[in-house]
Amino acid sequence: MASESSFDVVSKLDRQEVDNAVNQCAKEIAQRYDFRGVDASVSLAGDTITMEANTAERVLAILDVLESKLFRRGVSLKALDLGDKEPRPQGKLYRLVCPLKEGLSQEVAKQITKAIRDEGPKGVKATIQGDEVRVSSKSRDDLQSVIALLKELEVEAALQFVNYR
Structure with a gap:
């Protein structure tokens, strides 16, 4: 009997790369001529960029x-939760707060499993496990075609494929 192969669909951020990008942005803002005298700043605090x-x-x-x-830096822009993308006035300054999205929401996980069920090859199983989706099949070729399908799928999260075994 053939053993099952599987992989996990996750949405994770590389925190170091996000921190480096915010620091580079702050450095560029401090040096650019068009940002002189406008009290411009960008900061990362926990899971929020302000x-x-x-x-x-x-x-x-x-x-x-x-x-x-x-x-x-290779960080997906889907990781930023911009909301309505409209800066809010806070006294004399305008502020835009962007929380970082990590992990798959239930809606996105259901969308992924539905796409695999409807458009994926037969014999492929997808189960939701917390904030990730486990995809398993007896055929590794079927798993490769599911990965190609998910890369084409339009979802509100940055998808990564890990633990391929």
């Missing part, structure tokens, strides 16, 4: 710089 400036347009410019730094 951007501040004296106008809403400058806050969105900081967000653009941050997104480019995250992208260059």
Whole structure:
């Protein structure tokens, strides 16, 4: 009898890369001419990135710089929970708070398992285990086709495939 092969679908962040991207963004903001005198800042505290400036347009410019730094470091932009992407006035400063998303929500996990059930090869099982999805099958080729299917799937999370065995 053939043994089962499996892999896990997760959504995890590399915290060090996020921290490095925020630090690079802060350094670029401090040096750029168009950010002089606008009280611009970006900071990472726990699971939240906070951007501040004296106008809403400058806050969105900081967000653009941050997104480019995250992208260059290989961090998916789906990890930022931007909400309505509208800076809020806080006294004289405008502030945009972006929580970081990590782990698969129940809705995303259900969407993944439904896609595997509907469009994936027969004989592939997908089970939700907390904030990850375990996909198993007797055929490794079927698992490879499921990975290709999930890479094409539009979900609200950055997907990684780990523990392939």
